Amino acid sequence: MSDEKYIISFEGECDRLERQSLMFGHERGFQMVSPQPGTRLLDAGCGSGWLSRLVARRMPDCEVVGVDINPDYVAFATARAEEEGLTNLSYRVGAVGKLPFEDGSFDTVWSLMLLMFLPDRCGAIADLARLLRPGGRLVTGQQGTPRHADAPRDPELEAQVETFFGIAFPGWHPQDIPLHMLQAGLSDIDVRIETDPVWTFLGAATEAQLRNHRExxxxxxxxxxxxxxxxxxARDFVERIVAFAADPGTVTVTGFWTVSGRKV
Ligand SMILES: C[S@@+](CC[C@H](N)C(=O)[O-])C[C@H]1O[C@@H](n2cnc3c(N)ncnc32)[C@H](O)[C@@H]1O
Structure with missing residues (x-):
């Protein structure tokens, strides 16, 4: 695996992302991007490419480009797009922070569930904003930190959860994203917070959620x-945190943050 920084990567990650997209909701993803007819769009940190494929399929007069740091994921996304015969969609390898595109080359740039993995989110947002033409829009979507309603029910588990989040997600705080957008020179900043359907468990998590959690x-x-x-x-930690989610007597609430800004 070529991407050491993406800490949750594993052999079956693209298949997991395809399954997760069904839990997240394709319509939710499409609404987040809100593509305009005839525009050029970038899916930054595209993973398996499910959302760029959806946009390209529904908007045949748009030109969609996906980029990911992991060549294996780019190969997966490219193969899926080719299977579908999507000629308005292409993928390439690149790292957010130093993306291989010209300034001002996109009308819309989006990133879904990417920024929380990046230690330098300020630099990442500046790089994404750089790619927008004047009037273009940057849209980011990610979860906030999951909150367990009855913490600290198990202090040892809670301590491990803190450790896990601190290492896995150095840039988790979504409330910093609007600030970084302002620092990148974007205006018309908009913040929407809704319930995240993947990491919210009101009582026992579903089988699909539990599988996703474990993976x-x-x-x-x-x-x-x-x-x-x-x-x-570490193995014990995974078992206990998944068992917590499976317990009908527990509640985990997670927000989903959509933050957007416009290039002046
Ligand atoms: C949680 S996945 C989200 C994938 C996709 N956006 C989705 O929502 O299904 C995060 C993705 O970001 C990619 N990634 C991590 N760091 C990156 C970077 N610096 N530049 C580009 N992609 C990166 C990973 O390889 C992975 O595909």
């Missing part, structure tokens, strides 16, 4: 096993 938590926990107390402790 996302395991690779990160194993990579940071030392900080969690060793390999056995």
């Amino acid at each position: 996302t938590t395991t690779p990160g926990a194993m990579r940071m096993a030392d900080a969690l107390g060793g390999e056995a402790a």
